[in-house]
Amino acid sequence: MNSKQRIDSEPENGDARGHGASPCCSDIKEYVMRRNEAFLLLDKDKIVKMMKEHEIEIPENETVFWASVHIARTKMTDFSKDVKAESQMWLRENGFAV
Numbered sequence: 001m002n003s004k005q006r007i008d009s010e011p012e013n014g015d016a017r018g019h020g021a022s023p024c025c026s027d028i029k030e031y032v033m034r035r036n037e038a039f040l041l042l043d044k045d046k047i048v049k050m051m052k053e054h055e056i057e058i059p060e061n062e063t064v065f066w067a068s069v070h071i072a073r074t075k076m077t078d079f080s081k082d083v084k085a086e087s088q089m090w091l092r093e094n095g096f097a098v
Helices: 003-008 022-041 044-053 062-075 081-093
Strands: none
Touching: 022 044, 022 062, 062 081
């Protein structure tokens, strides 16, 4: 193997920093798919489960919980303008600045 091949090729078990190639990417893709499903469907049980898995504090106040969900939906780059508009409307209707 010449020096150019060593520089340009990724090690079989991950990149030069020791990160795994496939497992890392598939974990991220799986997480994003799960997150998107939960947030698109506004599935509180799934959202809460994910928050607990990632040690994110769950607001006790129901309105604050849903506001955080709708704010997150407006920031997700792979959500449509319609989904974001729906969340912006919810936020406005519940007294939150958009």
